[in-house]
Amino acid sequence: MSMIAPQIFPDAGALGAAFATRLLAQIEEARVAGRRFLLGCPGGRSPRPVYLAMGKLLAERPRSLSHVTLVMMDDYLDSGAQGFEHVPIESHFSCRRFARDEIVGVLNVGLAKADRIPWDQVWFPDPRNPEVYDSRIEDAGGIDVFILASGASDGHIAFNPAGSARDSISRVVPLAEQTRLDNMSTFPDFRTIDEVPSFGVTVGIDTIYRQSKAAVMIVWGEGKREAFSRLAAANAYEPDWPATIVSECRNGEILADRDAAGT
Template structure:
């Protein structure tokens, strides 16, 4: 079954729509923690900004638990990169999601020294209520899952391919040469996303992601050479695209 996209005018409209969905789901869960799966980088930034605007108007978001999908790993050890680095996903969550909201919100990030523990913790918490997903423009990576990733993959440490690293040069402008981009990451697996999420929203934005959008929109099942196609096998999936990504200009 292919997904029918919701096409919105621009990134700001996408951010507002997705943030409204998050608030609706949050309100429906009572008083328990609400696990929100989050990517770092540009794609979901309009969502995070919209959530901050809601918080500024008095909306209580303190029940959110930010479940980051991945992080970079140091080249010589099974440790996440330091959170004060601009490209640290833990640091990104603290600076770009939690700080603007201005409330006491917990952040989870996978540990490369014990990746499988992440799945256990998510499962024990009842799963991710809503996972925001993004796709790589050049190779269809989702989180740090590389082309060729097995459908059964759970949270793991992986070597990052050149296409993923080049995509990340666009995300983090301080990466002026490819050799500055880390070569390893810890990531939720495609099965982590599909099995441990109650609902997912794939966000595709920008003309540079038109080919990625087309590939996902055509997919009927998981295609290992384009890991972002896992969205079609997730529970309650939604594909939201801005008009530049939909039209390619």
């Protein structure tokens, strides 16, 4: 395997606009061909410029997204009497809330009802039977494009912590302290780390690798310089920086801005 040559953009806005334009063209190609389109989506700060740019382009030139399924990567969990369950969707840190408000809400806002992504086409792994998620994705034909993001200081991807096995699949995991600290920045309404849940449900490393037809890592901002350096230097999966799985993915790409690249 060879290292991925990153594509560098002036800033996060330019990165988001360029990728959004290309992604919407691929989505439209699938619609014309009569195919569904599975888009793998993380929550959080990294993909926001892409979702916002997609929403802007769709407002300017509406087109149908009714054939799009969003395959979400993870969510926080509560531990209840019946086992683990998703945190309430109205929680400020709920990944389901993020998907509803900051992905579906942003993409659908300018579209006719028949052209919108329906909520039942937004998938999450089931914390009570997470391994079924991989089979569900495979049965649907795999993820056409998987948008990826890397933890700033430990390289976690979704909720996969440093040390995650290369062959891991969708599962419930205890959240690493560094992941929980990073997510205090993603969800600034957390006041202390004690408020951040200790468990999450996540796609696995092998889920990302095996189920993606293309994988695009988004890295922007000065805070992601270490992440950029690790990702740009990787030519295979490195367990101490799980986001390096992008180097093994089919059609893997790294899109970064100048702040992250240090240029």
